[in-house]
Amino acid sequence: MQMGVGCVALVRISATPRKGILLLDSMHPSFLLWLGFYNSMDNNLLSPNSISKSLSTTPARSGRYVKGFDKLNDAVFLFNRMIHMKPLPLLFEFNKLLGDIVKMKHYSTAISLINKLWLLRISVDAYMMNIAINCFSHLRRIDLGFAMFGCIVKCGHEPLVSTYNTLLKGLVLEDRIFEAEVLFKKLIRERICEPNEVTYGTLMNGLCKAGNTNMAIRLLAYMEEKGCKPSKEGYSTIIDGLCKDRMVDDALTLLAEMIGKRVFPNVVTYNSLIYGLCNLGRWEDAKQMLREMDIRKINPDMHTYNILMDAFCKEGMIEDAESVFCIMIEKGEQPDVVSYSALIDGYCLRGQMKEATAVFNTMIDKNIEPNIITLNSLINGHCKRSNIDEAMKLFKEIARKKLEPTVSTYSTILYGLFKVGRSKDALELFEHMQSIGLTPNFITYSVLLDGLCKNHQVDKALSLFRIIIKNGIHPNVAMYTVLIDGSCKNGKLDTAMDLFCELYSRGLHPNIVTYNAMINGFCNKGLIEEAKEVVIKMEKNGVFPNSVTYNIILQGILRWKKPKDVLSHLKEMDARGFSIDASSFYLLLHMIPAKEQDSNFADLIQKLVPNDVLKSKFQPAK
DNA sequence: ATAGGGTTAG
Structure with a gap:
């Protein structure tokens, strides 16, 4: 756990007599410099004249605040005027303004403004510290948050529970759940502070994000034991975790439980449940949730509509998604980048690229900035239609729009390149993605193995497969099936049989596709009897041959002229x-x-x- | 009074 960094020790900070108010020594021009912030930001978000810069840039993750440009402008203008007022406005006035800026997601602007106060030796209180730490968290720089925490401790102030909560949240945002747990345990063991419902809620959220919903549930019980009543946010966190784990019935049970304890759900709780139910295709139950919301006088919000649109699009029911789109406008919610992206993805999944492009153009007309997810969907659609040129055009558009390609972007393009037989280009791109610091994930590897096999580079695929396993990736049946199929189609029946045995030894179960690949391998060698034996074996294992199985064998019989x-x-x-x-x-x-x-x-x-x-x-x- | 926890899209 890094509690503050080395440079903090060099900083001389003096506290004013009033408790809770910090004042920095005037020898230092900027706490950001001490914290190494300017030097460590690669993307220039925070250069010394960052205020004017952040005025001309919109936050990377959302196009929603483009219209908030004037509001941000006003806030910064007001802040600068307040700084020079005599007498100086109360700190809570500054904090309120900073809070507004944070709500607009202009985190680096908020930090710059706090820095400005600091420069002018205007005292800063714990609330403002929390705002700053929170901003660092959102910029994925919790290290700087801890450095700031060091400042608080250094000048002899007792940090508040909320300060620890903010730090925990910062760790969670960077997926550093283990460190969050360590900090949490330290708080309790060393009696540093009494965790409150926010502390527990933050950690439960981290545990759910890390896939450890069970531990989160235990923490929920633990907090009750300790006499800390879980809030609706706490319950909602667990309900969301359960829904993401597809354990929606458990989530519904917990919903009943919280209501029984007179902790009432809100729109966020229902959004999680609706997401989980739609994800399982339980449309009627999802509808029931909407009815319950209505009874409880809870209005659907932007998320509700977007969740529904996305669910319909994934099911290919774009017409229904479009109805939701109209309803949300009727209800006064403006569709945002998520709404449009859902529609675009829906059309892309159906291969309707003309329609997808039309929606894309509409959103641009409406001044809604597409983000990387929007572009990934479109790229995926073009790749599916083997239109690699269009896909590449959009890929280049990513850099032009100053967006960051993700691992998914690369996986998608790799898929597209392999699909049109450009495996050399694909392998180069694979190298490239790693050179810019992106770590291939399970899907990337699956695409790569499939692409290599389908382009007659089975040996390369097999050696890559061994490396993948060494890197700690657990292969699934689909990966084995791709390799078995590739081996069979390239005459390596022995290799295929070895892989088939290996699959079993890993506790995996071959499916109909795996068996068909094997049967095809035998048929290709003229071993029709062996192929038929596989059919008997698979039936014994509860996997039943389909039309593909029989056609493969028929073709084997015909090719090997066994009339x-x-x-x-x-x-x-x-x-x-x-x-x-x-x-x-x-x-x-x-x-x-x-x-x-x-x-x-x-x-x-x-x-x-x-x-x-x-x-x-x-x-x-x- | 001002800060800190939970929801959506590839």
Whole structure:
């Protein structure tokens, strides 16, 4: 745990006699310089004349405050006037103004203004300290927050619980949950302060974010034991964690429990539940939540509408999402970048790039700045349609818009490049993403393995697979399936069989796709009997062959010219209700000599070939 | 009086 940094020790700070008020020694021009803030910010967010700069920039994560430009301008202007008023306005006036600026998410501006007070040797109180620490947290610089904390301690002031809460929140925002836990335990063990419901709530949120909802639930029980009554925020945190873990019924139970204890849910609580229910496709239950909100006179907000729009779009129900879009406007909520992004993603998932682009243009017309997620969706849509040029155009647009590409951006582009066979470019991009400090994740690796296999670079995929495992990634069935399929299609049946065994030893279970890949491997080698044995084995394991399975075997029989097996296989397909796909039909036409096509065959084929295959000009699928 | 906890999009 870094409690303050070295440079703080060099700072001489003197306190005014009044408790809770800090005054810095005038020898130092700026606390930001002491804290190394100017030097350590790479993106120039805070250069010495940052106030004017931050006036001309909008916060990176939201386009919502573009309209707040004048408000920010006013706030900064007022602040600067207040500084020179005599007598000086009360600190709480400054704090209120700073609070407004923080609400507008102009964190570096707020820090600069506090710094200005500091420079003028105007005393700063604990509230203002909390504001500053909070701003550092949002800028992902909790190290500087701790440095500031060091200042407070240094001049002999007792930090408040809220100060610790703010520090905890900063750690949570940087995913440093372990350190947050350490700090929390230290507070209790050394009796530094009595945690309040905010302290517990912050830590519970951190635990949920780290995937440890169970521990968060235990903490909820613990705080009650200690006589600290959980607030609606505390309950909502756990409910949200449970919903994200898809344990929505447990979340609903907790909702009943909190109401039983007369802690009443608000719109945030319901938003989490609606998200969780929609995510499981429990539309009726989600509707019930909306009805309950209505009864409790809780109005849906922006998040509610966005959650619903997103859920509909993911289900391909864009028309319903558009209805929600209209309703929210009717109810006086302006759709924001999330609303538009949800719609864009919905169209992209359906491959309707014209429509997606139209929505994109609309949002730009409405002065709503697209963010990286919006662009990622569009890039994904173009990649899915194999339109890598359009995808690349947007990829370049990211830098032009001064946005930061994410790991997902790269994963998506990698997918697109592999899809059109540009594996060399993909591998270069993979190197590039790492060189700019982005760590590939599970999805990146999955895309890479799939791309390499589909582009006949199975050996590369296999050696990468070993590296991935060494790096601590736990492969799933899909990864194994990709490699098994790739191995089989490249004639490496032995490798495929080894992978198949390995998958079992990891406690994973092959699915229908895995089995089909293996069956295909045997068929490609002419080992039709072995392929059929796999079918028996998979049925024993509770995975049942599908139409693809039977067509793979049929094609194996046809390729390896075993006409005697054809009829019996077709009869089995008929018995099981499977039909002949286009590839099989193509092979049937070309490989069965005319004299073999007796009436028996003709009838069966007639029966097993669906009309759409007959009409498809008999082109093979591949 | 002013600060600090929970919700949405790839």
